[in-house]
Amino acid sequence: MDFAFSAEQDEFRVQLREFVRGLLPDGWRGLFGSNSEEMIPITRAVCEALAERGWLARAWPSEYGGGDGDLWTEMVLREEMWAAGEPRGPQYMNLNYIGPMIMRFGTEEQKRTHLPPMAAGKVIWTQGFSEPGAGSDLASLSTRAVRQGDEYVVTGQKIWNSYANSPADWCMLLVRTGPTEPKHAGISILLVDMRSPGITVRPIRSMAGMGEINEIFFEDVHVPAANLLGKENAGWPAITFGLSFERTGIAMHARAGAMLEQLVDHARETVADGEPLMARNDVRRAIARAYCDYRAARLISYRITSMVESGQDPVAESSMAWVHGATVVQKAARAGVAVAGASGAILEDEPGAPMQGRIEREWVEMLPMTIAGGTSDIQRSIVARHGLGLPKAG
Ligand SMILES: Cc1cc2nc3c(=O)[nH]c(=O)nc-3n(C[C@H](O)[C@H](O)[C@H](O)COP(=O)(O)OP(=O)(O)OC[C@H]3O[C@@H](n4cnc5c(N)ncnc54)[C@H](O)[C@@H]3O)c2cc1C
Known part of the structure; x- marks a missing residue:
């Protein structure tokens, strides 16, 4: 199976990355790191700008404000958003699972009331x-x-x-x-x-x-x-549908990929004891180990996209993707600590913080991903039941 993106999708990735970079202010710290009073107006502006270009809800049906796009282009969008610290802010939830739940289980009136404002980037849901x-x-x-x-x-x-x-x-x-x-x-x-x-x-x-x-x-x-x-x-089936969309919607692997890219640059450019960090075997191993896990997580996500595209319901796979995604963002942060040593713990506004303090931020901000969206223990239980067919624990 070939998960390569088309030339058009690659081109979309380049355009999107440039476009979003142009919208974000200097010092944008991402969804988790920013003060919400500053962050929310920025994310609103990003959502509206994406919507104006028809990119925000690209994969949704046009009758609800979407662009009738394909799931792989949507994957490019999700990856670029997480790699950039999720500049859609809270509205990523609308696109990932709140909108899809309304689309699947809502009345026509509910769809017409709620989906177009989401597609236009104008509404925040919790x-x-x-x-x-x-x-x-x-x-x-x-x-x-x-x-x-x-x-x-x-x-x-x-x-x-x-x-x-x-x-x-x-x-x-x-x-x-x-x-x-x-x-x-x-x-x-x-x-x-x-x-x-x-x-x-x-x-x-x-x-x-x-x-x-x-x-x-x-x-x-x-x-x-x-x-x-x-x-x-009769809410339970809609809830499990929504949770599975929540777990697959966030391209956590892309955040790990972006962190590792920056870490490679840092290890190339930083000289310690007369040689670049990248010349040290322990540094190369730490980054390579995290990179292997990142690539595996990416494949799980792509596999899910292909299952959804062919009409399958990825219950166990979405839990696998979630637990693995949470693990790889944490491993990428840990690789940063392994490479930078104690300086990896320096806060961004202190002199000498490597990668503008990203190592510390990544380390702290990604820890709750073990809990959010259902804890890793619960995800593994779902994999045991629905993936391996094991009986429910007593
Ligand atoms: C950053 C963040 C954002 C969140 N956002 C939202 C949100 O927007 N909306 C919302 O409704 N919720 C949200 N949550 C809540 C999240 O869904 C819950 O925290 C999560 O489901 C775990 O529930 P709990 O915290 O009550 O832990 P508990 O269920 O009390 O679990 C405590 C510990 O026991 C373990 N455990 C419990 N039961 C089992 C079991 N059967 N088998 C094995 N281990 C078990 C858990 O894994 C965990 O380690 C968010 C959480 C975080 C951290």
């Missing part, structure tokens, strides 16, 4: 899945939605919600509508306007970056019943 008592065991979520006439009334709490304070315009919210049903069979999905009365967002400062994660509190929030995505109590 994902309201996890709760203090429901993370890995997502199906035990307890935020309640009670039907009253043509509305649902929602009460409860979500946590770890990326970009809820950006501020997010909308939330894809998982709620319990069937309190007496078995836990997987009592969950529904609501599309909630974040400006509804009764919603409070509290940011949580963390190593994942300023403004990255938040708590959301819902106190008697009234949501129109027309905002139910899919059928009541």
Whole structure:
């Protein structure tokens, strides 16, 4: 199987890289490293500029604002975005899985309401899945939605919600509508306007970056019943569909590739004890080891793209891609530490920080990827069940 990109796709990559570089300010630190007050306006401008060129939702159907493009060109876009620190900001979630969930499970009215603003780069969504008592065991979520006439009334709490304070315009919210049903069979999905009365967002400062994660509190929030995505109590299949798109949508390997490229330049240009770092075997080995893993992760992602293209459902593969992607970005950072030694720990604004402090940033910012989107333990359990056919653990 040949995963080579076409000349046209290669050309698109070059154009896109140049275009995005021209939009980003000096000192752009990427999605996780930037102060959200500065980052969000930049990402909005990038999304709108990409949308104007027809690049933002290139693979979506034109009836919803997309460009009817192919999945491989979309892969080029995802790779270039992650390699550049994801300048689409929070809106990458719209393109990767929130939009596709609405496209697959939404009513025609929901599609017409929500997809065109996403394709135009004009709306921020947050994902309201996890709760203090429901993370890995997502199906035990307890935020309640009670039907009253043509509305649902929602009460409860979500946590770890990326970009809820950006501020997010909308939330894809998982709620319990069937309190007496078995836990997987009592969950529904609501599309909630974040400006509804009764919603409070509290940011949580963390190593994942300023403004990255938040708590959301819902106190008697009234949501129109027309905002139910899919059928009541039948949310679980849509959730697993969405999670699998979430896990495959981020081209984490591309971030590792970009880091390794920069590390190679650094090792070539930096002279220590009279010779370039790159002349040392331990340095060459550290970079080569991380490079092998990066290339393997890239292949898993390409394999998934080819499965989706042929109409297959990559359940185990998307978990494999996620756990492997999280591992390779961390390994690329570790290779940086191996090459730079103690100076790799220097913060960017200190004199002597190698690669403008990228090693330290990469090391810290990529650690939460072991947890986000479902922990690596959970991904491996999915691979065991759906890839190897092993029984569910007791
Ligand atoms: C940066 C970041 C962004 C996030 N963004 C969002 C978001 O936008 N929206 C959202 O809803 N959530 C988000 N999350 C939450 C994320 O999905 C959860 O943190 C994750 O699913 C784990 O849940 P938990 O933190 O409750 O850990 P727990 O489920 O309490 O797990 C604790 C530990 O126990 C292990 N464990 C638990 N159960 C098992 C098991 N059955 N087998 C083996 N090991 C197990 C886990 O692997 C982990 O090591 C985000 C998290 C991070 C770090």
